[in-house]
Every structure is written in structure tokens, then in C-alpha cells.
Amino acid sequence: xxxxDIDGDRAxxxxxxxxxxxxxxxxxxxxxxSPADRTESSQPE
Numbered sequence: 955x956x957x958x959d960i961d962g963d964r965a966x967x968x969x970x971x972x973x974x975x976x977x978x979x980x981x982x983x984x985x986x987x988s989p990a991d992r993t994e995s996s997q998p999e
Contacts, residue, residue, distance in 0.1 A: 955968055955971050956971055977989055
């Protein structure tokens, strides 16, 4: 998990990061697409 902050001698972790899907979204279910495939700019013209 990524570190958000250091508080004294303790690291504050980003517990929300554990909710992240493999496609980098925070949706409840995995879309099955890579992050590049989810963007409109990756679509051929």
C-alpha cells in the first residue's frame, strides 16, 4: 500500500488503494480492460 504521510515514527497508509481494480478504477467489479483500453483517446480514428 502506498504511504500517504509520516506521522512521527509511523507511516500512514492509503487503505483505499486496496479497493483499486486491476484496470486502475475503483468500480465494484473489474471491467476486464486495461487502463489504456478504457480511455477514448486510445481508440483509432
